[in-house]
Amino acid sequence: MLLAGTDTNAVTLEWIMSNLLNHPDVLAKARDEIENQIGSDRLIEETDLPNLPYLHNIISETQRLYPPTPMLVPRISTDDCVVGGYHVPRDTILIVNAFAIHRDPSLWDDPTTFRPERFDEISGAKEGGRFLAFGMGRRSCAGQGVALRVVGLTLGTLIQCFDWERVGEGEVDMAEAKGITMPRETPLEAVCVPRPNMKRFFP
Numbered sequence: 001m002l003l004a005g006t007d008t009n010a011v012t013l014e015w016i017m018s019n020l021l022n023h024p025d026v027l028a029k030a031r032d033e034i035e036n037q038i039g040s041d042r043l044i045e046e047t048d049l050p051n052l053p054y055l056h057n058i059i060s061e062t063q064r065l066y067p068p069t070p071m072l073v074p075r076i077s078t079d080d081c082v083v084g085g086y087h088v089p090r091d092t093i094l095i096v097n098a099f100a101i102h103r104d105p106s107l108w109d110d111p112t113t114f115r116p117e118r119f120d121e122i123s124g125a126k127e128g129g130r131f132l133a134f135g136m137g138r139r140s141c142a143g144q145g146v147a148l149r150v151v152g153l154t155l156g157t158l159i160q161c162f163d164w165e166r167v168g169e170g171e172v173d174m175a176e177a178k179g180i181t182m183p184r185e186t187p188l189e190a191v192c193v194p195r196p197n198m199k200r201f202f203p
């Protein structure tokens with residue numbers, strides 16, 4: 001439970017910030033949404049999250065390209081069955097490759113491009129079984145609700161309170177390393193400066 005509930009959130013946030021540093025236009029749009037909905041007279045709160053759909057799109061689009069559990073959790077068939085046209089005998093271990101499904105060009109337009117707006121058009125995160133960041137079915141993630149709140153609130157606070165820039169001229173390297181929760185190959189480094197009108201919240 002500790003691994004399921006901590007590393008996944010941390011990895012998600014690190015990939016999100018990596019994407020935002022490489023896409024300042026997306027960061028600016030998320031900042032605008034927060035400014036319009038909340039302003040700078042108070043800090044973002046959990047109850048604001050339903051009013052920040054673009055922030056949610058950024059989380060989904062990052063989890064599409066960098067699913068924190070890329071192979072979900074293995075299943076075992078308790079009976080003979082057919083999955084996707086394939087006969088699966090009883091007692092077979094079945095692994096779902098969410099990473100590949102999330103980048104399948106027959107399921108997603110321009111699949112390798114980071115474009116949070118694509119989630120505007122998707123009604124229900126699991127539409128068509130093609131978005132599996134939290135798995136699916138009876139054994140899907142038990143912590144999805146809390147994870148989206150923790151990641152959303154943390155991300156919203158990071159965007160509301162700090163200006164972010166890359167270290168150096170080049171783009172942030174987006175290479176993945178091996179691991180159950182797919183980590184970055186190199187730890188993310190970034191420059192962050194408190195935004196002047198938010199400093200009063202942190203005396």
Ligand code: HEM
Binds near residue numbers: 133135136
């Ligand atoms: C961004 C954060 C998270 C992601 C992406 C994530 C993703 C997943 C995935 C893909 C699975 C396997 C689902 C499947 O195979 O169908 C899973 C299972 C699980 N997750 Fe999460 N998770 C996250 C956060 C959390 C948190 C915060 C908790 C608890 C507080 C949690 C608790 C669990 C548990 C208990 C299971 C096993 C459910 C079962 O087998 O019935 N997860 N998660």
